[in-house]
Amino acid sequence: MAFFIGIDVGSGWTKAVVSKDNEIKSYAIVPSGGDYNKAARDACEIALKKIDISTKDIKYTVATGYGATMADFAQDTASDISCHAKGISALFPHVRTVIDIGAQFTRAIRIDEDGRIINFIMNEKCAGGSGKFLQVTARILRVDIEELGSLSLKSKNPVEFTTACAVFAESEAISRISEGARPEDIVAGIHRAMASKIITLAARVGMTPNYAITGGGAKDTGLVKALENELKFKTFVPDEPQITAAFGAAILAGSR
Numbered sequence: 001m002a003f004f005i006g007i008d009v010g011s012g013w014t015k016a017v018v019s020k021d022n023e024i025k026s027y028a029i030v031p032s033g034g035d036y037n038k039a040a041r042d043a044c045e046i047a048l049k050k051i052d053i054s055t056k057d058i059k060y061t062v063a064t065g066y067g068a069t070m071a072d073f074a075q076d077t078a079s080d081i082s083c084h085a086k087g088i089s090a091l092f093p094h095v096r097t098v099i100d101i102g103a104q105f106t107r108a109i110r111i112d113e114d115g116r117i118i119n120f121i122m123n124e125k126c127a128g129g130s131g132k133f134l135q136v137t138a139r140i141l142r143v144d145i146e147e148l149g150s151l152s153l154k155s156k157n158p159v160e161f162t163t164a165c166a167v168f169a170e171s172e173a174i175s176r177i178s179e180g181a182r183p184e185d186i187v188a189g190i191h192r193a194m195a196s197k198i199i200t201l202a203a204r205v206g207m208t209p210n211y212a213i214t215g216g217g218a219k220d221t222g223l224v225k226a227l228e229n230e231l232k233f234k235t236f237v238p239d240e241p242q243i244t245a246a247f248g249a250a251i252l253a254g255s256r
Contacts, residue, residue, distance in 0.1 A: 002059045005044055006249025007074060008083065009036050009067035012103030012131070013216065015243045016043035018051060018058075019250035022090060026050040027243045036067030040074075062253040064245055066104075078252050080245050081109055081120050087248030088212050089115025092236045096208040099198060099227065099235075100244070101217025103131040108202035119205040131216045134223070137190050140173050141183050145220075152187040152222025159189030187222060195226035212236040214244040 003025065008015040010032060018026040028046035032039045040063065048054060063074035064083040071077075088098045089111060098109040107122040138145040159181050161172055173186055199207075211233055217223055218241035228235055238244055 002254075003053060003057050004250045004253035005047070005058050005061040005074075006083070006246040006251070006253055007040050007044065007061065007063040007065075007068075007071050008080065008243070008246035008249060009040050009063060009065040009071055010102060011066045011105075013242060014039035014043045014065075014067075015246040016040070016047045017243050017246040017250045018047045018053070019247065019254060022251050022254060024243070024247055024250075027240065027246065029240075029242055032067065036070035037072055040067075040071035060253040060256055062249040062256070064249045076253075076256060078249055081107065081117060083245040083248030083252065084214065085109055085111045085115050085117050085248065086251045087244035087246070088214060088238075090247065090251060091238050091244070092210070092212050095210045095212040095236055097202065097205070097211045098244075099202055099211065099213050101131060101198070101213065101215040101223070103135075103216060106198055106201065106215075106217070108198075108205045108207070110205045110208060121201060121204050123201055133190065133194055134217065134220060136170050137173065137187060140170060140177070141186065143183070148187050148191075149219070149221035149223065151184045152191050152220075153225065155182075155184040155188030157182075157185050158192055159185050161189050161193040188226075191220075191222045191226040192229075194223060195230045198227060199230045207231075209233055210236060212238070214238060214241045216242050218242075 006017045014032045026047045028043045030043045061074040063071040064080045068077040100107040109120040110118040218237045
């Protein structure tokens, strides 16, 4: 039995996927912290323990992501863009556009029927369309970030934000709170602003249905709904949207 590991060392979270025959057998997600190598090793150890196997059962390991080179035990590295494409193509073969919303970066990737990259783009320094914006929102409203999605879906009168910039939106949100705006309406307004910014970015790759949303941002149901409203199209979200690139890395490991 040949098992393979893919590791996605992100700026906020490190993900490890154990695969066999291009299927996910186990995974783990841990905070990246300040030691990417330790985070990668910890994630792998947890994933292996879940299915009661050891490193001796692993034939090949590929690392990807922001801190991929820090995972010094991996035999190879691969670009996170190609890993996202591979992972989402395996999960949803009919998807042609992937929107990945990470802790620091948002990416749009257009792929063909074989999971090959046609075009991609990512935000640069602005955090307006990334998970950082959600972290700022949760902090302002003093709620857990996991509560934002359900809170947003309760909104009856979303606040209109004049900016999609995380810095200026923070000041605007504070002003709206002082004016008496309800938390759910503020969150819904921020989701709308984020969705608009993300779709504007993604449109530059030549968006083609079907669409998938991945990354930590895909766990926010309010943001997913806002994106669907912008797209006017139902999206596909993996059961665990944070492990797509790690799964793609595991698939690549199996091919090497």
